[in-house]
């Protein structure tokens with residue numbers, strides 16, 4: 074079980090003064106008016122798991138405006154062991170400590186404290202470009218397999234170098250075939266492993282998402298999800314070789330696992346263009362709940378679950394489904410924000426779930 078027992082914030086976003094919160098319940102409800110810092114508090118918990126903000130905020134934006142230095146500290150109970158994680162950002166430098174020891178690489182931390190953020194406005198996962206879905210898959214697999222993240226980082230580095238070289242070759246009318254081949258080999262080596270891992274992992278994730286979707290959806294419009302990759306059709310080396318001229322003229326690597334995507338279809342049509350807002354939200358929730366389920370299966374405990382503005386953005390039926398779902402979980406910790414404390418307590422009382430209420434003022 075991953076359980077956050079306390080969180081301390083110093084100069085973090087709107088938390089200017091040092092603040093500490095103690096959590097003693099599996100369901101923590103955070104209430105307060107708009108702009109008070111509910112989402113920021115969830116983001117702090119997210120940062121302690123992923124070393125960066127959920128909301129694309131840069132490390133600089135984490136510090137209270139006009140001040141220098143920010144500190145976020147969490148004390149957890151993970152499988153009956155007390156775990157401390159502290160993040161400090163000052164003088165443009167980020168430091169992350171785990172049990173008092175400074176990490177050399179932040180990537181080593183990913184997966185230690187599994188965590189899922191569910192924010193209903195996140196429809197980019199459905200509406201946005203492929204990079205949103207790749208990020209979703211990557212961050213999920215990375216929390217399960219540290220080697221995956223290593224391969225991904227090596228791949229991205231090789232891709233960057235290869236693209237840069239392609240630009241230089243064009244600019245200076247040069248032919249650096251040997252160096253280009255070296256980068257291509259790096260891409261192929263790491264890309265093949267990433268592709269294999271995505272295949273195996275998505276075989277588990279996709280049916281889980283579809284099952285969750287069906288549980289959430291009443292009108293039963295069928296949804297299908299397909300893992301798209303150029304590597305399904307052709308060997309990566311052949312792909313690279315046959316695209317050499319195209320890569321040269323466009324100065325970019327046009328083939329590889331950085332073009333992979335997850336294709337969502339509702340009723341046989343692409344969900345991003347044809348699904349209704351409600352269907353998209355359902356799909357998003359199905360993805361996020363599946364993330365929680367799959368992480369729980371791979372670790373020996375469920376991830377920490379952060380639910381932002383759930384009841385304001387969801388219709389009563391889906392809200393009720395989620396409350397029941399949370400109530401049914403015998404393990405796991407859930408942090409839920411809402412402007413309306415009454416709404417939260419009434420909803421959970423119906424379910425006999427014991428909750429901790431934190432009212433931010």
Ligand SMILES: Nc1ncnc2c1ncn2[C@@H]1O[C@H](COP(=O)(O)OP(=O)(O)O)[C@@H](O)[C@H]1O
Pocket residue numbers: 085086087088105106107108109110111112113114134135136137138
């Ligand atoms: N770096 C920062 N310094 C100071 N205030 C910040 C910073 N980042 C965000 N805020 C403030 O935090 C508030 C938003 O908090 P948020 O957690 O989104 O509120 P809520 O979710 O309760 O509506 C805003 O008033 C915003 O100006």
Ligand SMILES: [Mg+2]
Pocket residue numbers: 111112113381382
């Ligand atoms: Mg908010």
